[in-house]
Amino acid sequence: MARAVLGSLCLCWALGRAAPPNLLLLLMDDMGWGDLGAFGEPSKETPNLDQMASEGMLFMDFYTANPLCSPSRAALLTGRLPVRNGFYTTNGHARNAYTPQDIVGGIPDSELLLPELLKKAGYVNKIIGKWHLGHRPQFHPLKHGFDEWFGSPNCHFGPYDNKAVPNIPVYRDWEMIGRYYEDFKIDLKTGEANLTQIYLQEALDFISRQQASQQPFFLYWAIDATHAPVYASKHFLGSSQRGLYGDAVREIDDSIGKILKHLQKLGISENTFVFFTSDNGAALISAPKQGGSNGRFLCGKQTTFEGGMREPAIAWWPGHIPAGGVSHQLGNVMDLFTTSLSLAGLQPPSDRQIDGIDLLPAILQGKLIDRPIFYYRGNEMMAVRVGLYKAHYWTWSNSWEEYSKGIDFCPGQNVSGVTTHTQEEHTTLPLLFHLGRDPGEKYPLSTLCCYCLLSGHNGKLMGSGSPISKAVIKLSSFVELFLLCIFI
Amino acid sequence: MARAVLGSLCLCWALGRAAPPNLLLLLMDDMGWGDLGAFGEPSKETPNLDQMASEGMLFMDFYTANPLCSPSRAALLTGRLPVRNGFYTTNGHARNAYTPQDIVGGIPDSELLLPELLKKAGYVNKIIGKWHLGHRPQFHPLKHGFDEWFGSPNCHFGPYDNKAVPNIPVYRDWEMIGRYYEDFKIDLKTGEANLTQIYLQEALDFISRQQASQQPFFLYWAIDATHAPVYASKHFLGSSQRGLYGDAVREIDDSIGKILKHLQKLGISENTFVFFTSDNGAALISAPKQGGSNGRFLCGKQTTFEGGMREPAIAWWPGHIPAGGVSHQLGNVMDLFTTSLSLAGLQPPSDRQIDGIDLLPAILQGKLIDRPIFYYRGNEMMAVRVGLYKAHYWTWSNSWEEYSKGIDFCPGQNVSGVTTHTQEEHTTLPLLFHLGRDPGEKYPLSTLCCYCLLSGHNGKLMGSGSPISKAVIKLSSFVELFLLCIFI
Numbered sequence: 001m002a003r004a005v006l007g008s009l010c011l012c013w014a015l016g017r018a019a020p021p022n023l024l025l026l027l028m029d030d031m032g033w034g035d036l037g038a039f040g041e042p043s044k045e046t047p048n049l050d051q052m053a054s055e056g057m058l059f060m061d062f063y064t065a066n067p068l069c070s071p072s073r074a075a076l077l078t079g080r081l082p083v084r085n086g087f088y089t090t091n092g093h094a095r096n097a098y099t100p101q102d103i104v105g106g107i108p109d110s111e112l113l114l115p116e117l118l119k120k121a122g123y124v125n126k127i128i129g130k131w132h133l134g135h136r137p138q139f140h141p142l143k144h145g146f147d148e149w150f151g152s153p154n155c156h157f158g159p160y161d162n163k164a165v166p167n168i169p170v171y172r173d174w175e176m177i178g179r180y181y182e183d184f185k186i187d188l189k190t191g192e193a194n195l196t197q198i199y200l201q202e203a204l205d206f207i208s209r210q211q212a213s214q215q216p217f218f219l220y221w222a223i224d225a226t227h228a229p230v231y232a233s234k235h236f237l238g239s240s241q242r243g244l245y246g247d248a249v250r251e252i253d254d255s256i257g258k259i260l261k262h263l264q265k266l267g268i269s270e271n272t273f274v275f276f277t278s279d280n281g282a283a284l285i286s287a288p289k290q291g292g293s294n295g296r297f298l299c300g301k302q303t304t305f306e307g308g309m310r311e312p313a314i315a316w317w318p319g320h321i322p323a324g325g326v327s328h329q330l331g332n333v334m335d336l337f338t339t340s341l342s343l344a345g346l347q348p349p350s351d352r353q354i355d356g357i358d359l360l361p362a363i364l365q366g367k368l369i370d371r372p373i374f375y376y377r378g379n380e381m382m383a384v385r386v387g388l389y390k391a392h393y394w395t396w397s398n399s400w401e402e403y404s405k406g407i408d409f410c411p412g413q414n415v416s417g418v419t420t421h422t423q424e425e426h427t428t429l430p431l432l433f434h435l436g437r438d439p440g441e442k443y444p445l446s447t448l449c450c451y452c453l454l455s456g457h458n459g460k461l462m463g464s465g466s467p468i469s470k471a472v473i474k475l476s477s478f479v480e481l482f483l484l485c486i487f488i
Numbered sequence: 489m490a491r492a493v494l495g496s497l498c499l500c501w502a503l504g505r506a507a508p509p510n511l512l513l514l515l516m517d518d519m520g521w522g523d524l525g526a527f528g529e530p531s532k533e534t535p536n537l538d539q540m541a542s543e544g545m546l547f548m549d550f551y552t553a554n555p556l557c558s559p560s561r562a563a564l565l566t567g568r569l570p571v572r573n574g575f576y577t578t579n580g581h582a583r584n585a586y587t588p589q590d591i592v593g594g595i596p597d598s599e600l601l602l603p604e605l606l607k608k609a610g611y612v613n614k615i616i617g618k619w620h621l622g623h624r625p626q627f628h629p630l631k632h633g634f635d636e637w638f639g640s641p642n643c644h645f646g647p648y649d650n651k652a653v654p655n656i657p658v659y660r661d662w663e664m665i666g667r668y669y670e671d672f673k674i675d676l677k678t679g680e681a682n683l684t685q686i687y688l689q690e691a692l693d694f695i696s697r698q699q700a701s702q703q704p705f706f707l708y709w710a711i712d713a714t715h716a717p718v719y720a721s722k723h724f725l726g727s728s729q730r731g732l733y734g735d736a737v738r739e740i741d742d743s744i745g746k747i748l749k750h751l752q753k754l755g756i757s758e759n760t761f762v763f764f765t766s767d768n769g770a771a772l773i774s775a776p777k778q779g780g781s782n783g784r785f786l787c788g789k790q791t792t793f794e795g796g797m798r799e800p801a802i803a804w805w806p807g808h809i810p811a812g813g814v815s816h817q818l819g820n821v822m823d824l825f826t827t828s829l830s831l832a833g834l835q836p837p838s839d840r841q842i843d844g845i846d847l848l849p850a851i852l853q854g855k856l857i858d859r860p861i862f863y864y865r866g867n868e869m870m871a872v873r874v875g876l877y878k879a880h881y882w883t884w885s886n887s888w889e890e891y892s893k894g895i896d897f898c899p900g901q902n903v904s905g906v907t908t909h910t911q912e913e914h915t916t917l918p919l920l921f922h923l924g925r926d927p928g929e930k931y932p933l934s935t936l937c938c939y940c941l942l943s944g945h946n947g948k949l950m951g952s953g954s955p956i957s958k959a960v961i962k963l964s965s966f967v968e969l970f971l972l973c974i975f976i
Contacts (some may be wrong), residue, residue, distance in 0.1 A: 008966030010547075034528065037814075039528050040522065040527050040528015040529070040549050040783055040784075042527070042549075042783075042784075042927045043924055043927075044546070044548055044814050044815075045550070054542070058532070060530050060531070060532055061530070067856055107534030173849045214890050240924070241816075241876060241925075242925050243922075243924065243925040244926070245925075246925070287930075287931075288925045288930070288931050289925065289928045293784060295528055295530075295783065295784050296522060296528075296530075296781060296783050296784050298900075326525075326532050328531075328729075388729060393645075411930055411931075412786075412901060412902065412928060412930035413900060413901060413902075414900065414901075414902045415900045435530075435534050436531055436728070436730050436731065436734070437729075437731040437733075437734070437776045437777070438776045439530045439531075440900060441782075442775075442776075442899055442900035443775075443776050443899075
C-alpha cells in the first residue's frame with residue numbers, strides 16, 4: 001500500500017513538470033547478465049551493485065536491441081531499433097555492424113539523440129568513455145547533443161603502433177589529447193590500466209560541478225574495462241576470485257559505489273535517476289580470462305539467444321523507487337531513451353517511429369506493460385519474445401568456417417537443432433521456447449500437435465503490415481494456437 | 489567491528505554452555521543451486537528464502553557429500569562420508585547407492601546419528617518428511633534417535649498399486665498411517681498434492697509444542713515436493729513462471745516464510761539456529777517440467793560436476809548471525825552434524841573418523857577454515873576441491889548405453905573430454921579447473937607445461953597414507969606445481 005502511494009506521488013511529481021531529475025546511465029561493455037552477485041555470480045563480488053539493487057529495483061527481463069556494441073549504443077541513444085537508425089549490416093559474417101578501424105559511417109545527422117532532446121529541458125550532457133557511433137568529425141558526440149566528452153570513439157583494441165593504423169585516440173571534448181597504449185597505458189601482459197579510475201574521477205568531478213551549477217545533468221558513463229582486452233588498475237589486480245575479468249568487475253563495482261555515495265554526500269541522490277545495464281551479453285569467445293558470464297542463459301555476445309541479449313539491469317532513485325523491488329517488465333536499452341525524456345518532462349519525437357517505451361509505470365507503480373522484444377542480428381529479425389514465449393524465426397550461432405577456426409559463441413553448450421552453424425530458417429513454424437520453464441533455451445516446445453491448426457490459419461498468420469507487426473501478429477497467433485493445443 | 493564483536497559474543501555464548509539453541513534443518517530434495525532468486529534464478533520467485541538470506545548468511549560454496557538422496561542424507565546425519573557410513577555401492581550403473589524398492593539395507597546400528605547424540609543434551613528430535621535410510625523395521629528413525637516422525641521411508645514414487653510392490657507408506661512415529669496415492673493423494677496428471685501443507689502444519693505444531701515444553705528441539709524438515717514426480721497444492725498450481733517445478737518451489741518458499749515467522753511470533757527466533765540446503769543438485773534428467781536449475785554449473789544430480797554437488801545454503805539466526813553475510817567457506821552437509829553438536833555444547837564422537845567440521849567460526853566470525861571437498865560417486869572418489877582448484881581424477885556423466893536411451897545428466901551441455909560417456913581415468917594427471925574463473929568447468933587448465941615437473945615428483949605424489957590423505961597430498965602438490973608452472 002505504502003509502495004503504491006509512493007509510486008503514485010512520484011509519477012505525479014514527474015508529470016507535474018517540477019524540476020526534472022538528473023539522469024545517470026551506467027552502461028557496461030560486454031558485461032553479462034550473470035556477472036553480478038545479485039544475478040547469481042558464484043563469487044558474489046559486487047557488493048556495491050548488489051546494494052544498489054537492494055535499495056532500488058532489479059530488472060530480470062531487460063534486453064539490448066542488438067548483441068553488439070555499436071548498434072546497441074545507437075539504439076539506446078535514439079530509442080530506435082538499429083534497422084531504423086542505420087546501425088545494421090547485411091553481411092554474412094556474424095552480421096557485425098561495426099568494428100573500430102574499418103568503418104567509415106556513423107550516426108546520421110537525421111537521427112535525434114537523447115542529449116540533443118534533453119538540451120531543450122536545460123540539461124547539461126556529458127559522455128564519459130566509449131562513444132562507438134562513428135570516429136569521423138561529423139559523428140563527434142559534441143555534434144550530437146553532448147556538451148562534454150572524455151573518452152574514445154572506439155574500443156581500446158590495439159596497440160597498432162603504426163602510421164597506417166594508428167592507436168585509438170582519446171578525446172577531451174573537441175580535442176584529441178592522446179592515444180591508448182601511448183598516453184593512456186594499457187599493459188596487455190599484466191592487464192593493468194588505470195582508465196576506470198580516470199573515468200570515475202571524471203564522473204565525480206562532473207557531478208560536483210553540475211550540483212554547484214544547479215542545472216540538471218545527463219551523464220552517460222560508458223566505460224569499457226570489461227571489453228577485451230580486459231583491464232583493471234593496480235589496486236584491483238588479483239583482487240577477484242575470477243581472474244582479470246573479475247578484477248575489472250570489482251573495480252567497476254567499487255567505482256559505482258563511490259559514485260552513488262557521492263550523490264548521497266552532495267544531497268542529490270533523491271534528485272538523480274540512475275540506471276545500470278550493459279550493451280550486450282558477455283563475450284564468451286573471450287572467456288574465461290577476458291569474458292564474463294551470462295549465467296544459465298544460452299550462448300553469448302553476437303547471438304540472439306538469451307545469453308547474447310539479456311542484460312543485468314538496476315534502477316536506483318532513493319525516495320522514489322521502492323527499495324528491494326523486482327520487475328519482470330520486458331525492458332530494452334531503447335526504453336532508457338523514452339524513460340529519460342519522460343523524466344525530463346519531454347515527449348519523444350513524433351515525426352519518426354520510436355521503439356523504446358516509458359518504463360516509469362513499471363518502475364514507480366510496479367505495472368507490467370505489454371510489449372514484445374525483438375532479437376536482431378544485422379538486418380535479420382531472428383526472434384521475438386512475447387510474454388514468456390520466445391519464437392526463433394532463424395537460428396544460428398556462427399558459421400562452420402569460423403567455428404572450425406576455434407571461434408565459439410556457445411562454448412560447452414550445444415543444443416541440437418538450436419545452436420546451429422548454418423543459418424536455419426523457421427519462419428513457417430517458429431522454434432518456440434517458454435523462457436519461464438526453460439530460460440536456457442534447451443527444450444524447444446513440441447509443435448507437431450499444432451501443425452495442422454497452424455496450416456489452417458495461414459491466412460491470418462500471413463496478414464498485411466510492416467515486417468515487425470506481421471511478426472507480432474504471427475507470434476501472438478502462434479502462442480494462442482499453441483495454448484489452444486495444450487488445453488484441447 | 490560491530491560484526492566481529494557480535495560474532496565473538498555469540499561464540500562465547502555457545503562455548504559457555506548456556507541453554508543450547510533449537511536446531512532447524514530445512515533439507516530440500518533435488519533442489520539445485522540455481523533455484524533460488526538469491527542464487528540468480530531468473531524468475532526470482534523465492535521472496536521468503538531471499539529474505540532469509542538477507543537476514544542471515546549465504547553460503548556460495550556449500551556441497552553435498554554425494555550427488556544422490558540416500559548417501560547425502562546418511563552423510564548429513566552421521567557427519568561422515570558415505571564410504572565410511574556404508575551408503576555406497578560399487579556397481580557401474582551411475583553408481584546409484586539407493587532406490588526405494590529394491591534395497592534391503594539401511595543405516596547400520598553402529599553409526600551414531602545426530603539426534604542420538606543430541607538426546608544427551610536434552611533435545612527432543614523430530615523428522616518430518618523423507619527418511620531414506622532404510623525402510624525395514626530395524627532402520628526406523630525412532631530406532632536412531634528421533635522421538636517423532638511424520639513422513640515416509642522413501643521417495644514418493646508410484647503408484648505401484650499392486651501386492652508385489654505396494655505403494656510407499658507414510659508413518660506417524662511407529663505407526664504406518666497410510667500410503668502415498670491411496671491415503672495421501674498425489675495427482676500425477678495435474679501435479680496436485682497437499683503434502684507440503686501437511687508437512688508445514690506438522691512443523692508449526694511441533695515448534696509450538698516444544699516452545700511450550702521449554703526443551704530444546706531438533707527439527708529435521710526433509711520435504712520432497714521438488715523430487716520427481718513434482719507436486720504442489722492447489723493454491724500454488726500455476727503460480728510460477730516456471731511451471732509445476734516452480735509451483736513446488738513457491739509453495740516451499742511460502743512455507744519456510746511461515747515457519748520463520750512462527751519462530752519470530754513465538755519469540756524464539758534468536759534461540760533457533762536455522763539452516764537451509766538441499767541433498768544434491770537438480771535432477772536435469774527430469775528438467776524442465778520436473779527438474780530444477782543448477783545455475784551456470786555443469787550437469788546435475790548423479791554427477792560429480794559442480795551441478796551435481798554444489799548446493800544452495802543459508803544460515804539464519806537473528807541476533808547471532810550478522811544480516812546480509814556472504815561466506816565462501818567450503819561447506820558440506822556433513823558439517824551440519826558437527827556444527828549442530830557444537831551448538832548443543834557437545835563434542836563429536838572420538839571413536840571414529842568424523843568428516844564434518846564445525847562451521848561456527850565461519851558463520852559467527854567470518855573465518856575461512858582450510859578444508860578440502862571430496863566428490864564421490866559410489867565408492868569412487870572422482871574429484872577433490874582445494875581452495876578454488878578442483879581436480880578430477882575420474883570424469884563420467886553416464887554410460888553410452890544409458891545416454892543412447894535418452895538419459896542425459898548434462899542436457900544441452902557438452903564439454904569435450906569432460907562430460908564423457910566412458911569412465912575416463914585422470915589419476916596420473918588430474919583434470920584441473922579453477923572454479924573462480926571457470927565455475928562452469930568448461931576450460932580445463934593446461935597441464936602440458938607441468939607434465940615433466942609432475943613426472944619428476946612421482947615419488948612425492950604417490951606418498952603413503954589413506955586413499956583420502958593421498959589424494960589431498962596429491963592435489964596440494966599438484967596445485968603447488970601448477971602455480972610454480974605459471975610463475976616460471
